[in-house]
Amino acid sequence: MGLLQIDYQSKSVSPFDTHPINIWVFFASTCLYCSGLFLKAELQIDQQNYSQFIDHVILSSGALSAVSLASILLPRLLGWLCLGLWTALPIMLARHFIKRIYENLKKIIMEKITRIFNKFRDAHIEEPEPV
Known part of the structure; x- marks a missing residue:
């Protein structure tokens, strides 16, 4: 100073x-x-x-x-x-940390999308076909 x-x-x-x-x-x-x-x-x-x-x-x-x-x-x-x-x-x-955050977000988003598609698939399989 x-x-x-x-x-x-x-x-x-x-x-x-x-x-x-x-x-x-x-x-x-x-x-x-x-x-x-x-x-x-x-x-x-x-x-x-x-x-x-x-x-x-x-x-x-x-x-x-x-x-x-x-x-x-x-x-x-x-x-x-x-x-x-x-x-x-x-x-x-910080590139390393940004990459790790991206990978974690990608994993979370993919899990949620997979879960939503599985619910739709299971709901469609369980419904009986109209005769």
Whole structure:
């Protein structure tokens, strides 16, 4: 924080004025980080899938918080490049979890469709044919 004070000491604007997106990304990722820590600590999640997902959220949002603040001190283009890469990285890492969610939803939907078709088939078989 001292480096930020020195950088903006002789200026009449604050980092909130010159880098609003970076600051809002910092606030959002910090809130997400704190929410992940709260869920991890309070809910005592035992299921492996959810625990890994929350660990991923905590790690990604914590790193994004640091990068968003560091990007303020870098030249504008380099700061945007770092912020963009660290915003895209958690999405790329989440591909595994998104694929697992898709497979689970697909399985649930297929089971429900199969159950509905079986009910129609059984109802049609049990009805006697009119004479």
